[in-house]
Amino acid sequence: MQTSPVLVARDVRVSFGGVPALDGLDLVAAPGRITALLGPNGAGKTTFIRCCTGLVAPEAGSIDLFGSPPGSATARARVGLMPQSTGAWSGITPGHLLRYLARLYADPQPVAELVSRLGIGPFENTPYRRLSGGQQQAVNLAGALVGRPGLVFLDEPTAGLDVRAKRNTWALVSEVRAAGVAIVLTTHDMHEAATLADEVNIVDRGAVTAKGTVAELTRDVDLEEVFLANTTGDRA
């Protein structure tokens, strides 16, 4: 049975210095489904996520999260974000950061459970800026999930991870999906998209140029070929 979408974005438009970054992007995301956004560098994926989390105000179009606008109290309480990078110079430790974030939510996940599930324990008391890229990714993912979001944005969650860490992240993301969370995932890894995504949206120059399930999109060629056929990549 199809559930109602928790994210509905229509004709979203943003430009920076007169240059369009989002040029009429449409997207929906539903509970218990992984919706992948694939696109070349500079296609507008992160800008779209920033619009959905209230960090960038679109010039036109609409974004509805659980019936509320981005940045509203309702949306903030129910939406999690794993950004591509966070304040990497911070001296805060993962333990402090996660306990601080947990206090922002009414019914957070126990931090100890997340720390254990994501293997953060050995570096829980190390300042964030001293962590490896992969360790920082684990902390960022924990931060996105600590508030038990109904919708979570994962912006390149496995970029730079080794194979084992990547598979661990895939398993966790699949568990989160099975718990009924709507997941919007960006990745440059076509294998990751083919493995995880329920629906793929290919984004080029700020708009969706192809969408469908992996099976629908890859009837004749693999996902990499579909990506290349539907993108130009001249905006990086």
Ligand SMILES: Nc1ncnc2c1ncn2[C@@H]1O[C@H](COP(=O)(O)OP(=O)(O)OP(=O)(O)O)[C@@H](O)[C@H]1O
């Ligand atoms: N704050 C900003 N000021 C000016 N230009 C910006 C800003 N944020 C994004 N852009 C531009 O908007 C376009 C889209 O960038 P965005 O980061 O959304 O792409 P992306 O698809 O996430 O790329 P990548 O795959 O490399 O992460 C790019 O041309 C980028 O240079």
